[in-house]
Amino acid sequence: GAGVSQSPSNKVTEKGKDVELRCDPISGHTALYWYRQSLGQGLEFLIYFQGNSAPDKSGLPSDRFSAERTGGSVSTLTIQRTQQEDSAVYLCASPLGDTQYFGPGTRLTVL
Amino acid sequence: AQKVTQAQTEISVVEKEDVTLDCVYETRDTTYYLFWYKQPPSGELVFLIRRNSFDEQNEISGRYSWNFQKSTSSFNFTITASQVVDSAVYFCALSEEGTSGSRLTFGEGTQLTVNP
Numbered sequence: 001g002a003g004v005s006q007s008p009s010n011k012v013t014e015k016g017k018d019v020e021l022r023c024d025p026i027s028g029h030t031a032l033y034w035y036r037q038s039l040g041q042g043l044e045f046l047i048y049f050q051g052n053s054a055p056d057k058s059g060l061p062s063d064r065f066s067a068e069r070t071g072g073s074v075s076t077l078t079i080q081r082t083q084q085e086d087s088a089v090y091l092c093a094s095p096l097g098d099t100q101y102f103g104p105g106t107r108l109t110v111l
Numbered sequence: 112a113q114k115v116t117q118a119q120t121e122i123s124v125v126e127k128e129d130v131t132l133d134c135v136y137e138t139r140d141t142t143y144y145l146f147w148y149k150q151p152p153s154g155e156l157v158f159l160i161r162r163n164s165f166d167e168q169n170e171i172s173g174r175y176s177w178n179f180q181k182s183t184s185s186f187n188f189t190i191t192a193s194q195v196v197d198s199a200v201y202f203c204a205l206s207e208e209g210t211s212g213s214r215l216t217f218g219e220g221t222q223l224t225v226n227p
Contacts, residue, residue: 031212033212033214033215035215042217042218042219042220043202043204043215043217043220044217045214045215045216048212048214050212055212056212056214059214089154091156093215095212095213098144098161098163098206098213099146099158099161100158100213100215101158102148102155102156102158103155104153104154104155105154105155107154
């Protein structure tokens with residue numbers, strides 16, 4: 001597609017449930033990044049994909065977080081056993097050259 | 112380790128005033144990129160500008176201008192004749208090439224409010 005898309009745009013879940021967030025990057029882009037924007041933590045890096053592999057997962061906050069990418073395209077960020085501190089906006093970015101272009105984000109609220 | 116500091120948490124101006132948003136960065140690399148992004152109330156991060164560490168020329172784009180000074184590790188952003196539509200959170204960011212591709216380190220952001 002022309003830009004980065006993410007789904008769902010909003011997700012409300014109960015503490016302890018698992019959630020999946022999806023990112024559809026700009027067509028043909030091999031790299032993909034996930035970031036999180038939360039109150040008090042600002043914008044922070046989560047994980048970087050090059051193709052289907054993730055050379056850098058260092059930003060994932062706990063082992064409840066995982067991500068995968070298939071076919072060098074769509075990526076899914078999974079949060080297991082969600083906690084209230086997971087509430088944030090999760091942003092996906094697709095680089096063109098040295099510039100990252102962001103999707104609209106998924107706002108996750110954990111009750 | 113890289114770090115970006117935006118000391119101004121909030122700025123409020125009246126329309127048509129000029130406003131400068133400050134950004135100071137720390138990095139050990141000699142090759143890096145600096146960015147400004149705008150986040151309007153709709154929430155999407157909008158790319159404004161990219162600067163590489165070897166290009167210290169100031170840039171002007173319409174009412175926007177950027178002042179990059181390596182000597183002070185600063186990359187400040189000025190909006191001339193501000194408008195209400197400029198109200199947003201502005202983020203400064205830094206990237207370095209490495210095993211993480213070009214992952215971004217963001218400042219805390221500056222909330223700009225332009226009042227009519």
